[in-house]
Amino acid sequence: MAADEGVAAGAPTEGAGAAPIIFFGGKGGVGKTTMAAAAGLALAEEGLRTLVVSTDPAHSLGDALETRLGDRPRRIAENLWAAEPDAEAAVRRRVKQVTDDAYAALPREIMPAVQRHLAHAAAGPGMTESALNDLLVDAMEEVPGQWDRLVVDSAPTGHLLRMLHLPALLTPWLEGLARQRERATGADRFAAGVVGGSAEPEADPLLEKLRARRRRLEGAARRLREDAVVQLVLVPRRMVLAETERAADELAEAGFRLGPVVLNQVPDNPDSAVVEAVRQRFGRYGIRCCPLRAEEPTGPERLRRIALSQL
Ligand SMILES: Nc1ncnc2c1ncn2[C@@H]1O[C@H](COP(=O)(O)OP(=O)(O)O)[C@@H](O)[C@H]1O
Numbered sequence: 001m002a003a004d005e006g007v008a009a010g011a012p013t014e015g016a017g018a019a020p021i022i023f024f025g026g027k028g029g030v031g032k033t034t035m036a037a038a039a040g041l042a043l044a045e046e047g048l049r050t051l052v053v054s055t056d057p058a059h060s061l062g063d064a065l066e067t068r069l070g071d072r073p074r075r076i077a078e079n080l081w082a083a084e085p086d087a088e089a090a091v092r093r094r095v096k097q098v099t100d101d102a103y104a105a106l107p108r109e110i111m112p113a114v115q116r117h118l119a120h121a122a123a124g125p126g127m128t129e130s131a132l133n134d135l136l137v138d139a140m141e142e143v144p145g146q147w148d149r150l151v152v153d154s155a156p157t158g159h160l161l162r163m164l165h166l167p168a169l170l171t172p173w174l175e176g177l178a179r180q181r182e183r184a185t186g187a188d189r190f191a192a193g194v195v196g197g198s199a200e201p202e203a204d205p206l207l208e209k210l211r212a213r214r215r216r217l218e219g220a221a222r223r224l225r226e227d228a229v230v231q232l233v234l235v236p237r238r239m240v241l242a243e244t245e246r247a248a249d250e251l252a253e254a255g256f257r258l259g260p261v262v263l264n265q266v267p268d269n270p271d272s273a274v275v276e277a278v279r280q281r282f283g284r285y286g287i288r289c290c291p292l293r294a295e296e297p298t299g300p301e302r303l304r305r306i307a308l309s310q311l
């Protein structure tokens, strides 16, 4: 390990039971992307096949690694891959998939209304988030298997919480749809019986798809609680501390495991009251410190030199 001193950037996961999925969360500009990239490099050096993926629609992981990234994981170093998924393309794929399903299952006359609804939904911010969630669930399903570790850069706190609640939110909607479908197929059977056709119940492919989606989201929510850890990154400033405390409370309440906190960009003479407050509040999760560097730590060489010390 090329670190100067202290523990490596990837080491925080040890205290958290070496969770296979690691989220770096926190306020903008604190160093989530930097720490995610550094953690990815450190894990890869331990011999773990690692994917670092950005879920921030305004990607900067490529800038941190000083390389161009795209939808497909790109090899950065031995055992390390990184990706910046294209959320807009994912939205287009998702809308197309839902439209195709609807065409296959719904009466032609309501399709114009369905398409208007989808166009509206596709333009909303919720769709981008939902498409990013799908991409993240895809990546989570490849751990273990394709990857030993998945490092996620910048999933804002609200987004993480909504991911956990998505299966629950989806359920009433799915149940409603399922009941409607069951009534519809019941009516079909009745009509078929009247005209003397087959009254055999048929499998409903749309219903089956909706249920499969719910199972998938439920599995993802469970894995987030069991196999993921959130490492909050903060800088020694009062306002950042206050926001980080709220994020920690909300995440813990929702059932996320919190890993060691990273206190980043610590100047030579930090506000000792803030550092003490960080110690009081986050000591139980473990605290890793990273000094404020004169030079921005970008590119694998500099990122490998990031060394975290215990507070
Ligand atoms: N320890 C540090 N010392 C100096 N600059 C840092 C340090 N950590 C991060 N930076 C720089 O701060 C800026 C914000 O970091 P970034 O990782 O993009 O934050 P975030 O992803 O939380 O928005 C970047 O220019 C990054 O290079």
Ligand SMILES: [Mg+2]
Pocket: 032, 033, 034, 056, 060, 153, 154
């Ligand atoms: Mg970032």
